[in-house]
Structures are given as structure tokens and as C-alpha cells.
Amino acid sequence: MSRPIRYFNLAARQTLGRRNATTPSIGSAAVKKQAEGVAGKATAFVEPIIYYARVGLQFVRAVGVHQKVALPSIDGGISGISNFAAAFRNGAWKKVTLRQTGQLAIEGVKVSGFFLVGEMIGRGSVIGYQIPGADNHDDAEAGGH
Incomplete structure (x- = not known):
């Protein structure tokens, strides 16, 4: 005569009950929701960077126009250094x-x-x-x- 097995640990009982069970497939809605969450976090991280980069670029342009700053040429830099040394x-x-x-x-x-x-x-x-x-x-x- 066999005695029934008592499971004192709920986790052990659930594990033993699932040993031969198949894993349920993940639905496309769950995958879509997870992808939207990742995309939302990435967008929230990138948006301030793009915003402040644009603001900085506009500031640099305004300063450049106001100060009449032009990009220096390499030839001008070389001649300036040689004139300085001379x-x-x-x-x-x-x-x-x-x-x-x-x-x-x-x-x-x-x-x-x-x-x-x-x-x-x-x-x-x-x-x-x-x-x-x-x-x-x-x-x-x-x-x-």
C-alpha cells in the first residue's frame, strides 16, 4: 500500500507538476508590447540629446555670424606660424x-x-x-x- 506524497513546499509541487508540460508560446501582442517599451525608452534617451545638439548648433552659428568668424584654412595657419617664428x-x-x-x-x-x-x-x-x-x-x- 503506497502512501500519498505530501508536498510541503509549494514551489516544489509546482515544479513537479510542470515537468512534462510544454512551455506556452509567447503571443505576438506581448512581443509587440515589449518592443514598444524598449523603443520608448530609447526615444526618451535620444530626444534630449538631439534637442540640445540643435540648440548648441544654433548658438554656435549665431556667435559665428555675430563675430564674423570664418573657418581657417590650413595654408593660412601654416603661413601664420611661419610668420610668428620669423x-x-x-x-x-x-x-x-x-x-x-x-x-x-x-x-x-x-x-x-x-x-x-x-x-x-x-x-x-x-x-x-x-x-x-x-x-x-x-x-x-x-x-x-
């Missing part, structure tokens, strides 16, 4: 006017500004690099480690 060799740098010095200073500020903006974008912060554990400097001053 000015130091023949002593022409001693004859630089105050206006030319001011223009050079403005160009230096522009270049450094673009560099700093690039650094801020790279860091993801205006203030400085985010170093993990750097905000615990009060403990180090008090002698704690």
Missing part, C-alpha cells in the same frame, strides 16, 4: 603695437574659453573633477583615518 628671428616682435597686443589677448581668451568649456563638458561639472572620497577631508584634518 618675427622672433628678425626682431619684429619689438615693433608690436598696443592694438595688436589687445587683439592677441582677445584671441588668447577665446582659445582658453573654448578649452575650459571643453574641460567642463568632459568633467560633467563646472566646479571640478569628482573624486570619490575627496569630500571626507574633515576627518583627515581631525586625525581620523
Whole structure:
């Protein structure tokens, strides 16, 4: 005489009951719903990037038109560097006017500004690099480690 098996664990009972069962096929509606969810998340991620890229491009265009900035040519850059080097060799740098010095200073500020903006974008912060554990400097001053 055999005794009936008691299942104390519900998960074990469900697993044993499903051993010979076939897996149900996934309906096309479920696949479509999952694809729409993924597409919605991707669209929500990409839309702000496209928006801010367009805003940035419009800003750069407006600044370029206002400042009358033209793209430099490679030949102009090479001749400028050679003229700069020649000015130091023949002593022409001693004859630089105050206006030319001011223009050079403005160009230096522009270049450094673009560099700093690039650094801020790279860091993801205006203030400085985010170093993990750097905000615990009060403990180090008090002698704690």
C-alpha cells in the first residue's frame, strides 16, 4: 500500500507538476508590447540629446555670424606660424603695437574659453573633477583615518 506524497513546499509541487508540460508560446501582442517599451525608452534617451545638439548648433552659428568668424584654412595657419617664428628671428616682435597686443589677448581668451568649456563638458561639472572620497577631508584634518 503506497502512501500519498505530501508536498510541503509549494514551489516544489509546482515544479513537479510542470515537468512534462510544454512551455506556452509567447503571443505576438506581448512581443509587440515589449518592443514598444524598449523603443520608448530609447526615444526618451535620444530626444534630449538631439534637442540640445540643435540648440548648441544654433548658438554656435549665431556667435559665428555675430563675430564674423570664418573657418581657417590650413595654408593660412601654416603661413601664420611661419610668420610668428620669423618675427622672433628678425626682431619684429619689438615693433608690436598696443592694438595688436589687445587683439592677441582677445584671441588668447577665446582659445582658453573654448578649452575650459571643453574641460567642463568632459568633467560633467563646472566646479571640478569628482573624486570619490575627496569630500571626507574633515576627518583627515581631525586625525581620523
